[in-house]
Amino acid sequence: MAQIRRDIGLDSESDLLIVNGDFSIVESDQQHVADTINANVGWWKEFPIDGVQIVDYSKSAGGAAKLARKIKIELEKDGYKVSNPVIEFGADGKLNIYPNASI
Numbered sequence: 001m002a003q004i005r006r007d008i009g010l011d012s013e014s015d016l017l018i019v020n021g022d023f024s025i026v027e028s029d030q031q032h033v034a035d036t037i038n039a040n041v042g043w044w045k046e047f048p049i050d051g052v053q054i055v056d057y058s059k060s061a062g063g064a065a066k067l068a069r070k071i072k073i074e075l076e077k078d079g080y081k082v083s084n085p086v087i088e089f090g091a092d093g094k095l096n097i098y099p100n101a102s103i
Contacts, residue, residue: 003103004027005027005028005029005032005103006025006026006027006028007025007026007028007031007032008023008024008025008026009023009024009025009026009028009031010031029080029101029103032078033075033080033099033101036050036051036052036074036075036078037052037054037071037074037097037099038051038052038054039051039052039053040053040055041053050074050077050078051074052067052070052071052074053070054067054097057070064087064088067085067087067097068084068085068086068087071085071097071099072085075099075101079103080101080102080103081101081102081103082099082100082101083100084100085097085098085099085100085101086098086100
């Protein structure tokens with residue numbers, strides 16, 4: 001059985017989640033995956049080469065395959081099993097990423 005990962009929770013604005021005057025501890029896999037995809041290399045001192053740097057791919061034409069590969073590599077380094085990440089643009093033009101990652 002996979003161990004449940006926990007961390008300090010963040011709200012929808014990525015601010016600390018405070019409940020009853022204290023930090024909220026939540027299951028953090030979804031948050032961790034999102035943080036890894038959004039992170040730039042060098043953001044975390046203890047893991048200086050981690051991060052997908054999604055901003056590098058946001059304006060590139062035909063970069064979906066490269067982005068999917070980078071997501072797979074970075075999440076697998078963190079112990080996730082990743083199968084075929086899906087990168088697509090919604091009808092509203094918004095970039096949607098489905099990493100298909102699990103522990």
